[in-house]
Amino acid sequence: MSHANLGLTPRDASPGVKGGRLGPTLYGKVFCDLTAPLDQKEAEVEASRCYYCYDAPCIRSCPSEIDIPSFIRKIGSGNVKGAAVDILDANILGGSCARVCPVETLCQEACVRDKADGKPVEIAKLQRYATDAYLETFEKTKEQHFTREKSNGKKVAVIGAGPAGLSAAHNLARMGFDVTIFEAKAKAGGLNEYGIAPYKVADNFAAREVAFILSIGGIKIEYGKALGKDLSLDGLRKDFDAVFLGVGLGANNALGVPGETLDGVQDATKKIEEIRQTKDLSKVAVGRDVLVVGGGNTAVDIAVQMKRLGAEFVTLVYRRGEEQMGATWHEREIAANNGVLLKTWAMPKEIRGEKAVREMEFEYTELSGSKLVGTGKTFTLKADQVFKAIGQKLVAPTGLELDGSKIKVDANFATSLPGVYAGGDCVKEGEDLTVTSAQHGKLAARAIFAKLFPGKALPYFVPSPNPQDDGRSLAVPAPGGKI
Amino acid sequence: MADLSCTIAGVKSPNPFWLASAPPTDKKYNVERAFKAGWGGVVWKTLGEDPPVVNVSSRYGAIEVNGFKIAGLNNVELITDRPLEVNLREIAEVKKAWPDRAVIVSLMVPCEEESWKKILKKVEPTGADGIELNFGCPHGMSERGMGSAVGQVPEYVEMVTRWCKANTRMPVFVKLTPNISDVRMPARAAKRGGADAVSLINTINSIVTIDLDQMAPTPTVGGKGTHGGYCGPAVKPIALNMVAEIARDPETHGLPISGIGGISTWRDAAEFISLGSGSVQVCTAAMHYGFKIVQDLNDGLSNWMDEKGYKKLSDFMGRAIPNVKNWNELDLNFKTIANINQDQCVNCGLCYVACEDTSHQSIKKIAGLTRRDPIRYEVIEEECVGCNLCALVCPVNCITMVDQKRDLPYLPWTKHPNNPMAAR
Numbered sequence: 074m075s076h077a078n079l080g081l082t083p084r085d086a087s088p089g090v091k092g093g094r095l096g097p098t099l100y101g102k103v104f105c106d107l108t109a110p111l112d113q114k115e116a117e118v119e120a121s122r123c124y125y126c127y128d129a130p131c132i133r134s135c136p137s138e139i140d141i142p143s144f145i146r147k148i149g150s151g152n153v154k155g156a157a158v159d160i161l162d163a164n165i166l167g168g169s170c171a172r173v174c175p176v177e178t179l180c181q182e183a184c185v186r187d188k189a190d191g192k193p194v195e196i197a198k199l200q201r202y203a204t205d206a207y208l209e210t211f212e213k214t215k216e217q218h219f220t221r222e223k224s225n226g227k228k229v230a231v232i233g234a235g236p237a238g239l240s241a242a243h244n245l246a247r248m249g250f251d252v253t254i255f256e257a258k259a260k261a262g263g264l265n266e267y268g269i270a271p272y273k274v275a276d277n278f279a280a281r282e283v284a285f286i287l288s289i290g291g292i293k294i295e296y297g298k299a300l301g302k303d304l305s306l307d308g309l310r311k312d313f314d315a316v317f318l319g320v321g322l323g324a325n326n327a328l329g330v331p332g333e334t335l336d337g338v339q340d341a342t343k344k345i346e347e348i349r350q351t352k353d354l355s356k357v358a359v360g361r362d363v364l365v366v367g368g369g370n371t372a373v374d375i376a377v378q379m380k381r382l383g384a385e386f387v388t389l390v391y392r393r394g395e396e397q398m399g400a401t402w403h404e405r406e407i408a409a410n411n412g413v414l415l416k417t418w419a420m421p422k423e424i425r426g427e428k429a430v431r432e433m434e435f436e437y438t439e440l441s442g443s444k445l446v447g448t449g450k451t452f453t454l455k456a457d458q459v460f461k462a463i464g465q466k467l468v469a470p471t472g473l474e475l476d477g478s479k480i481k482v483d484a485n486f487a488t489s490l491p492g493v494y495a496g497g498d499c500v501k502e503g504e505d506l507t508v509t510s511a512q513h514g515k516l517a518a519r520a521i522f523a524k525l526f527p528g529k530a531l532p533y534f535v536p537s538p539n540p541q542d543d544g545r546s547l548a549v550p551a552p553g554g555k556i
Numbered sequence: 557m558a559d560l561s562c563t564i565a566g567v568k569s570p571n572p573f574w575l576a577s578a579p580p581t582d583k584k585y586n587v588e589r590a591f592k593a594g595w596g597g598v599v600w601k602t603l604g605e606d607p608p609v610v611n612v613s614s615r616y617g618a619i620e621v622n623g624f625k626i627a628g629l630n631n632v633e634l635i636t637d638r639p640l641e642v643n644l645r646e647i648a649e650v651k652k653a654w655p656d657r658a659v660i661v662s663l664m665v666p667c668e669e670e671s672w673k674k675i676l677k678k679v680e681p682t683g684a685d686g687i688e689l690n691f692g693c694p695h696g697m698s699e700r701g702m703g704s705a706v707g708q709v710p711e712y713v714e715m716v717t718r719w720c721k722a723n724t725r726m727p728v729f730v731k732l733t734p735n736i737s738d739v740r741m742p743a744r745a746a747k748r749g750g751a752d753a754v755s756l757i758n759t760i761n762s763i764v765t766i767d768l769d770q771m772a773p774t775p776t777v778g779g780k781g782t783h784g785g786y787c788g789p790a791v792k793p794i795a796l797n798m799v800a801e802i803a804r805d806p807e808t809h810g811l812p813i814s815g816i817g818g819i820s821t822w823r824d825a826a827e828f829i830s831l832g833s834g835s836v837q838v839c840t841a842a843m844h845y846g847f848k849i850v851q852d853l854n855d856g857l858s859n860w861m862d863e864k865g866y867k868k869l870s871d872f873m874g875r876a877i878p879n880v881k882n883w884n885e886l887d888l889n890f891k892t893i894a895n896i897n898q899d900q901c902v903n904c905g906l907c908y909v910a911c912e913d914t915s916h917q918s919i920k921k922i923a924g925l926t927r928r929d930p931i932r933y934e935v936i937e938e939e940c941v942g943c944n945l946c947a948l949v950c951p952v953n954c955i956t957m958v959d960q961k962r963d964l965p966y967l968p969w970t971k972h973p974n975n976p977m978a979a980r
Contacts, residue, residue: 117623118623121622121623124904124906124951125906126903126904126905126906127904127905127906127908127909128905128908128909128921128931129904129905130903130904130928130930130931133927133928134928149622183928185902185903185904185951186902188902188903189902189951189952541909541912541913
């Protein structure tokens with residue numbers, strides 16, 4: 074059964090909020106893998122489409138600088154292990170990035186084959202092919218490429234076991250640091266475990282990846298420890314030689330309209346977390362008429378999940394036009410394929426109901442110059458569930474300078490407090506993506522090493538995409554524009 | 557519609573596309589399927605003396621290039637393993653049923669006049685249009701003193717050709733082996749022996765791959781392998797050169813040639829014909845895709861000829877021969893320079909790295925303002941030697957080599973001031 078069709082077969086379309094809208098046999102399949110993995114032949118054929126560009130546009134578009142042509146060539150030659158090591162060397166979360174990266178706006182958008190013949194190389198699928206094979210071999214044999222240097226005697230605390238924290242911890246452990254991760258929740262993985270639609274990381278992938286990352290050794294995790302509650306920056310700075318903050322964005326933005334506290338009105342991230350963590354999907358409460366407010370990938374994720382769990386009508390309402398949506402065209406396509414309705418140019422005005430939500434009123438919007446304004450005309454949609462997906466924000470740790478609403482860091486990911494570094498969604502640099510977080514964690518780890526062991530070279534080899542150019546990687550404009 | 561009919565060494569066929577002597581022409585069943593598909597002729601798979609040879613199981617190996625399954629094919633199959641009488645009967649039946657098609661019979665018997673006399677006498681009544689002497693097979697038969705063991709010794713080539721000419725009415729095609737340092741020698745020998753035509757090339761001695769698990773050559777026969785005969789698209793350049801060498805050799809110029817070697821498309825065929833081939837023989841492409849490819853061979857060639865204004869094959873046959881020269885006759889004053897069409901460029905950088913790493917550092921790289929901006933590549937014209945490498949690696953063909961009008965006289969190496977031997 075294809076992924077899309079399943080979402081269009083609700084069984085119980087009666088009003089109200091309830092579980093069990095689908096036939097019981099469907100729950101096992103409802104969040105099956107969004108994308109079928111490539112088999113060996115498919116991977117080799119796809120790999121053969123790569124031109125092996127020099128100073129490749131795909132690499133320049135990858136926030137974690139994975140040497141994409143190199144790993145694809147290795148897949149083509151049957152050196153799948155070499156391909157996976159190339160990927161994981163640059164980005165230890167390469168497996169989840171292959172699943173959750175918006176490649177249509179990153180490497181695959183830049184792929185020259187998109188320009189040459191309208192179809193980019195399927196980089197994400199190839200990356201998944203290599204990293205899946207690697208992970209499966211690791212799980213069987215417990216053998217892997219990444220080994221830890223002997224302890225260098227320095228201790229680093231990592232706050233948050235999301236992509237940024239895991240990447241930092243892995244890189245630090247590899248260098249020989251003794252790492253302790255403090256994680257507020259009960260599991261590691263961050264948004265990959267709690268906040269991404271399950272069909273993107275099917276088969277318990279997030280937990281399997283975490284197990285692989287931690288297997289390098291030298292990393293201790295303490296769960297249920299939150300900064301500001303159980304831990305303080307001052308205390309951590311005393312106990313550790315350095316601290317890395319990968320705390321993500323802990324709070325949700327509010328709509329700021331009447332009725333937000335009615336039953337059935339909820340943050341999308343909370344609902345996704347419930348869906349991801351439940352043991353019984355048929356117990357998840359699903360409305361008949363579901364509204365999602367927002368235009369990003371989280372909005373699409375919750376809309377599609379509710380539709381697939383049997384909601385009769387799911388409408389995604391966004392205050393601007395489709396082109397301005399944070400959700401990529403690929404995400405919007407997933408939404409459309411699953412029968413999610415899209416209503417653009419409308420903003421929330423009021424949520425109404427007695428105890429629980431019954432309907433929601435929106436005001437049409439338009440641009441007045443570059444400013445978005447209400448037109449005064451309104452419409453009302455029936456709703457028994459409303460999900461807010463209009464962005465998350467930082468719960469700022471005390472004692473740190475901020476840059477706007479995020480933690481201020483310099484080019485080395487150092488915060489205003491000596492010895493304290495930060496990366497991932499909680500800093501301003503880069504888009505809020507798994508791949509960006511992985512890169513921040515990696516670079517911050519290197520900065521911590523450079524700070525604590527000045528003048529010393531990294532204890533392991535870091536490959537460069539352009540070794541002929543003396544490792545000067547990835548064309549960046551020099552004065553005068555020539556390189 | 558151009559006229560594709562072809563006459564070579566007195567043998568007529570409705571088009572120049574023949575199936576070469578090989579498994580596709582092993583029996584009546586295949587040959588009739590080929591004729592139904594539209595092939596102009598066949599060279600029947602080589603007949604030998606009874607008892608028939610025995611073939612091994614596991615016979616072919618191939619080179620796969622970037623997903624293209626058979627860029628080169630290698631085989632360790634021998635000549636026909638069916639009884640002589642069966643083949644002869646079927647040849648006669650086929651020729652009778654398909655009188656307009658060319659049926660040539662390939663032969664290989666021991667290097668004794670009696671053996672050749674005997675088999676020629678048996679082939680004669682089949683009504684076959686001609687015979688082809690298999691002096692090329694590089695494996696199995698050569699160890700028995702046949703095939704390329706004969707083809708590699710010009711004196712033997714001449715001798716056997718002479719025997720055959722003396723003992724048959726049928727035109728004699730001599731099939732040449734490429735496993736020799738100068739193909740003109742056996743070609744000249746064939747001509748001296750009275751050959752009506754030469755066919756080339758036969759397969760090239762090869763080990764196509766090593767199976768790294770079995771640590772043995774492929775095709776692997778019970779854990780062992782042997783060298784075989786290499787053919788397919790990869791050998792075409794070698795074949796073209798050998799055809800050209802014979803076509804432009806004053807001693808063999810004009811000797812009819814049936815061109816063979818990696819012909820898969822009408823374009824390949826046109827190239828062989830432009831070098832003087834009177835017919836072309838195909839095998840690997842048919843083995844890869846089946847007989848139907850002859851449809852494209854036929855109408856592709858015909859459409860191209862219409863476009864060029866060629867009415868019959870002889871209008872362009874051999875046209876390229878005068879332009880095949882020795883290196884020292886090329887004009888050293890000729891200059892061509894690469895030009896990159898920026899509108900079509902996809903910014904892959906392959907031209908740049910090829911030139912920078914392995915050629916003349918004649919392409920510069922101009923970065924955009926941000927890391928994600930495309931990099932522009934431009935030719936440094938003063939440095940470009942016109943080697944063509946950039947144009948060859950460009951995946952979107954956006955690089956053209958532009959001939960420079962320099963108004964300089966023709967200057968070959970023989971007259972160049974740097975040449976101490978130059979004629980002054």
